[in-house]
Amino acid sequence: MSDIKAAGFKSSELIAGLDAVFKKYSDAEKQEQIKKTNGIFELQVTNDAKETVTWTIDVKKKGEVYKGKAQPKADVTIILSDDTLIDLASGKTNGQKAFMTGKLKTRGNMMLATKLDAVLKGAKAKL
Template sequence: MSDLKESGFKTSEVLSTLATSFDKMSENDKKAQIKKTNGIFQLNIKNAEGKEGIWVIDLKEQGKVTKGPAKKPDCTMTLSDDTFMSLADGKLNGQKAFMTGALKVKGNVMLATKLDGVLKGAKAKL
């Protein structure tokens, strides 16, 4: 999934790995993950240089990760590359990131809480 990678974004490595994990899932596992999550996440990530990258994790219809804005995201998250990496590594709690302003959420805030489980689940499968 090299089309997901963007230089200057550590996040793109994690999302590329997540996409690979979705691709390796059986159809039943993928359907179960989609049913459990039931949402489309748009991640607006800003790197250290101030450049913004946009990725979409579709766990409502397709069970895949793409680059570029979503047509109708259920939850849009805006955060820095470093904040995303801390969340993905489990070093930062999503609720704490939200409360301190490091993570901004538009749309379904409760859906945002499910992203943590998606990242952890993908990491466990690799």
């Protein structure tokens, strides 16, 4: 497993924090998250230098966060900028607003994308 952080991405710390929270979850907490969310999110994040990194948040099978494409296939792919991901996680903007303004694009199960907010907020509460 490669290092989860990506140089040049502000959201790297956020993803690393999310990973740490997932690793701290007890098996029961993990199962609760999986039951509630039941999805694999693939985040394709682009920074100001137009570099792209892919992170996967698996809240369907294993309850883990890792850098790279989703294995198995993601239920939803979310394409957004580094800044938009930071704004989503901090609560400055919500997913629906970001989607409507074109700051966030999805491929796959769009309704599942709405659950990303809850995953980020739940993890933030644990940090």
